[in-house]
Amino acid sequence: MAAIKVYGAAYSTAAARVLATLHEKGLDYELVHVDMITGEHKKESYISRNPFGQVPAFEDGDLKLFESRAITRYISQQYADKGTSLEFSDPKKQAVANLWIEVEAHHFDPNAQKLNYELTVKPVILGLETDHSVVAEYEPKFEKVLDVYEERLSQSRYLGGDSFTLADLHHLPTIQYLLGSSAKKLFESRPRVNAWVDDITSRPSWTKVVELRNQAFKSSKKE
């Protein structure tokens, strides 16, 4: 029985963020499925693990956490000597990586998730119509963020610095969904962003998480 447990579903971007980190670190864990489609994450039995009724929740022995970006940073620090290093030991370098972690959280993801919801979640998962006025509102905002990334990636090999860190990893789940939609063109038209997207999405650890995600989709369709 693994000491590390993740409560969630691999098709959740936030859960996938944690799974990617565990795979980069080569850590054993148990994924306890939470059926988001039937709203299991809003029920009493789950709320004690995450009082906001969101996925994922996490346990490492008797330490219980939630919020994906707190979990990833805990894993990265607690298991610093295992697998891929996802942080810099130099405090000034890590300060810059933390800055780009905040950029993902406050600039990239809010806009990307609005597009993801209209372009993928609604038509493919919920069977609803895309609201093109929302797409028209958020695409330019998202493009401004990608323009900043294009400039940043001309000065730095990865977003957070000269090697792959959580600052890059945190983007993977939402990027993966956007690559399956018309928003893909927004990455392709920016050469450095495009190269960075190709690089990080082809990491073996991420490929494993995408397999888990696809399996989770298939299983949910059988229900």
Next chain:
Amino acid sequence: MVLKLHGLPMSTSTTRVMICLHEKGLDFELVPVDLFARENKQPLFLAKNPFGQVPVLEDGDLTLFESRAITAYLAEKYKDSRNDLIRHESLNESAMVKVWSEVESHEYDPVVSQIVHQHFVAPMIGKTSDQTVIDENLEKLGKVLDVYETRLSNTKYLAGDFFSLADLHHLPYTFYFMKTPWASILNDRPHVKAWWEDISSRPAFEKVAVGMVFGEK
């Protein structure tokens, strides 16, 4: 070499950093950025923060933006002086600081900032405030604060029985929120109210609150 903070004394994100600087007893120079003259969109400023936002911290050759990355940097660099805001000696405690800092970022800030923007900032920039947006967010805020009420009935502060960055990050927007007509949403929840009264009476915050003048004539 003195720390330089580019920003404004009434800006929530600038004050988030200023509170941290005062908690750590650090000297710094506040360099005003003229947002009304769009100084933040000029090339000289964009070279420091490509998103054209305040604050920006300069510490020698290191330039940082995003207020919560700046507070994390300061709390880490000066972790051995005064209060440890990140609980670096305990992996479990520091993990809880991160959890509740993320809660502030993702559950609290998006909701309370909408209310403050509509109530104070919109009129300042010649727009009418949107009551529908306010009402939606007041309802969301109530639900978030229900979670806080339960949490704070178990611990004195959000991450545990110790003041941390997780509490500090809430100060700026909550200060302005308490000046809106809807402060009862917080005051009606006794543990949240007690927590607010505690953290807002810390000397470091009181120094900064003096400059937080939205809503005053």
